[in-house]
Amino acid sequence: MKKNSNKKLIETIVLMEVLKILRDEKSREARKVIYEDYLDSISQHKKPFRNQKIQKFVDKIKGDFDEIGFLMEHKFLDSNPFMDLYSDVICRMWEILQDDIKIERKRRKTSSESSKNDEFLQFFEKLSISAQKYRKKNRLPKPTVVDLRYKIKNL
Numbered sequence: 001m002k003k004n005s006n007k008k009l010i011e012t013i014v015l016m017e018v019l020k021i022l023r024d025e026k027s028r029e030a031r032k033v034i035y036e037d038y039l040d041s042i043s044q045h046k047k048p049f050r051n052q053k054i055q056k057f058v059d060k061i062k063g064d065f066d067e068i069g070f071l072m073e074h075k076f077l078d079s080n081p082f083m084d085l086y087s088d089v090i091c092r093m094w095e096i097l098q099d100d101i102k103i104e105r106k107r108r109k110t111s112s113e114s115s116k117n118d119e120f121l122q123f124f125e126k127l128s129i130s131a132q133k134y135r136k137k138n139r140l141p142k143p144t145v146v147d148l149r150y151k152i153k154n155l
Contacts, residue, residue: 069123
C-alpha cells in the first residue's frame, strides 16, 4: 500500500512541476510565437521558423514536450489529468513542428551512421500519439490550427 501511495505522490509532484513549466510565461510566449509564425508562413507560402529568435522558441518547446513525453513513457507522470489539460496543445504543437522534426532526423541520419537519429525527439512524438489516442477515446474533436488573431480583434 505504501509503495502505491509513494507512486501517486511522485506523480502528483511531477504533474505540478510539468504544469509550472508549461504555464510559465516563457513557455506560453514561445507557443504563441511558434503558432503565429506558422500561421503567417502558411498564408505567405513560406517555410516557418527561419528566424533564429523563433528557432530558439521552437527548440524550447520541442525540448519541453520531449522531456514531458519521457516522464510519461517512464510512468512518472499520470497521463489522464495531464491530457485533460494539454492534449489539445500537444496535438497542435506536434502538427506544427513535426515537419521540422522529421527534417532534422533526416539531416542527422545523413551526417551519421547511427540509427539513434530516428530517435530524435521520439518522446515528443510518442506524447503526441498518446494525446491523439486520449482525445479519440474521450470523443474529443481533433484540435485544428486556426488563426484567431483577427477574429478576436474584430469582436
